[in-house]
Amino acid sequence: MRSAILATMLLIGLARAAGPPSFAVVVHQSNPRVDLRLAEVRAYFGGSTTRWPNGSNVVAVERSSGSPAFRCLLERVLNMTASEYKRNLTRIEYSGGGRVNVKTLNTEGAACKFVFNVPGAIALIETASLSLAECNGVQIVRVNGKLPGEEGYPLR
């Protein structure tokens, strides 16, 4: 695990030098889902899937509106505008899909800390923030089989 994180950090370093910021999907240390399709990431954040396979509740962590991570969530993951996103959550709730548990955190560090504390949490954060001390205790998820920084990673 440690070597995977180190490799990711190295790749991220190279990727940062090469191009625009990329974003990592992180989950709790105990979460076995460490390789997700982009469509699954969309389902977790968009509220169409509200439980993990082990039955625990999904808690989607979003960053405050206007942050790069929130923009990435809307544009690259959900493909929605902010108002569509809010309305989508409301629609799910009103059409009996249950309440979508979304938490808004003010900083990348706080988002990592939240994920560290909550087994069902999933967050999208800037890969540059993975070097923060707060992000030590979270797992980075492969998206479409790729880690941030690898060729073909979809969230860059």
Added chain:
Amino acid sequence: MKLPRRSSLIALLMLAGAIGSILGTREFKDAVVECQDLYRVDTTGSQIETGLEYEIQESRRTFSYALSTRDPNEQLPYIDQTRAASARVQDYLSRLRALPAPQITTYLNRFQLAWNGYEKVRNEVIALVLEGDLKTAMQVEQDRAQPALSVALQSLLDLQAALGDHARIQSARVTGTLRRSAAGLGAFAVSTLLIVAVLGRVSRDRRLALESLNASSAALAAAREMELRRVSILEMVSTHAPLPQTLEEIAGVATQHAKYAGAAIWAAEGRCLKFQVAANLCKELKKCISELSLSIVDVQSENLTELEEHLRRLAGQFSLVAGGSRALHDRGGLLIGFLQVFVPVGGGGLQRDVLKQMAHLAATAIENRLLYERLAFQAQHDALTDLPNRTLFQDRVQQALNLSRRHRKRAAVLWVDLDRFKQINDNLGHRVGDEVLCEVGRRLKRCLRDSDTVARVGGDEFTILAHDLDSPADAEVVGRKVLAELSRPMQLGEHNLALTASTGISLFPDHGEEPIALMRHADLAMYSAKRDGGHSARLFRPILGETMLRRVRIERELKTALERDELCLHYQPLVDSEGGLNGLEALVRWNNAALGSVSPAEFIPIAEDMGLIQVIGEWVLRSACSQGARWLAAGLKAPGIAVNVSAAQFMGRNFTAVTERALEENDFPPNMLVIEITETVFMNNLDTALEQMAALRRRGVRFAIDDFGTGYSSLSQLRNLPVDCIKIDRSFVKDLEIEGGGSSTLVRGIVALAHSLSLEVVAEGVETEGQLSLLREMGCDTCQGFYLYRPMPAPEVEKLLTPGRAEPEGGEVPDLAPVIA
């Protein structure tokens, strides 16, 4: 011979003395080493015990702060502190393991196990708190975390006792060793001055060591007693023992440390400090202290001078002096209590560190109690208005019903719902909305008796309990009073608002004998008032129940109708004057397992009220495009599909985008989509409507005005509207065959007007052959109605679109021409 023998004897004696001296010195050195070990274990152990307790308490306190907010951004720093305190607990445990005290290992392991168990449960609670599931969090905290903590605290007590036992055994060993060394050295004392001198020194050292050991043993015993008391107090705090009991225990600490000393403690209650307990003070002094004015200290001003001066004077009257005092603050620095110690004149004050510890414990106990009370309050009250919530309200209703039964009186439950409150939230923002709700709460309380209860049970829904009523008229008076109070203009900052409310009233015992039934019936009566335009109070009637129950059931089922795939589309063909299929109108149908087939006329207005029409409308649009595209892909010559769009949906900000996406996702040609809108669309915001239409027309989408002639039709506007078709309302068609009814003239006029503007005309609701003939004679381009075709599911439409298709209902439309797209 004698001399050599004596010399030998002396030499022997000296040799024995030397051996005794060597052995005694070695024993003494061992004793000193053991003494040092004992001291190290004792002092380090004591520090660690104190530190452990402090960190356990710190972790509990910071964790309870995390429970006091719902914002994870505020919770996380407290949770960090909780985890840091837990890490320090583990650090202390490692340090205890490093001590040369193997006897405590078992107890240490036991405490470690218990603490780890508690931490595991607490981490679960942390996760639940951050997830926002406070209810489950409190449940787990109460059912599992508290018992686990109690086990850990008990293990800590055992560990402390083991440390004490270890110190006692070690102390006995040192004493034994010192005694042996003294014996060895005493034997040699007579043989040589040098050895005597050495022995004398050893003896003096031994005495000093024993004295010091005795003194430290006494101090240790006192410190241990204090520690046990502290643990007991902390346990009382963590198990939410009654505050006076806990404070009495704390005040009792003073008497333990100074002879004839007493103490009194005050705690914050509202804005004032209130006397709580006094320990070891005579009855008269206690009475004088308790009679000091409650409002003597304003906790916000933090001015304690007056209180201290009063206490000094009082103490003097009883031959006591104030022997130390402390203001008690919570973690945020707010004054929450006061501690005063009294000692006899000339008796000396309390040690500074003891006073500090007492103050710390008292502050923790009071703060914990305040926090507990706040949480208890929050569990039963609405956070925004501080009014009782639904749970407390039901409880109060139950109590009132019991009383009313006993005194044969009536009680009323009123359900108040603000009219159009959503508009305030949408237009002026949630901050203003919240202020409105607070003001409504204040007004409701103002206009009712003190014995009545006002509660907030939902967004803009309030309930009132009025009891001790003689007749239903009394309840209606209350209802009118509430409406009058709420309709007074409301000035909130720059906004001057005029509110109205709808109120439903149910009576005990007339309309129910249980709180739930009374509340449901009041709610139904309120619904009825609201449906009839709002701003009225309505008494529940059983007939209301049936109508409203149906509506409530529809509302409940409608929320999940899409999810359960209960909606479907039927298509009604439009036939042109040549008998050809000129289009299909998509009509939504709802089949529910519980309600059966529900008419669109019944559920669409409810969906509009519930704000679900956007979602349903979007689904209809997407499904129609998807079905049309499937027909085209199957090689069928499908005609254009008309979709009804409500004014609310059409004027929605993203209607254009939704329509474009529906077309693109299904690859459905835009020119085959006809959007049917009513004239009301143009009444509210003509410019926006024209903008939306222009954007979609540029893509090729066509527009028809539905139900033409029933709204406020503006003929002058009609020529400016970018529509392709008008649909004459069925009410005109229905009366066509009535001679002198006027409908015939009107329809003829509409057809001529539309043709002069190059618009196509569709007549809806054609049910007879006569109507069809007349419409054809008048030049109507297209007809639609049960006489021609009923709405049909998609598979039947497919049969119609394939050669050898189904005949129209009336069987009177010959030679249906090939389908026209």
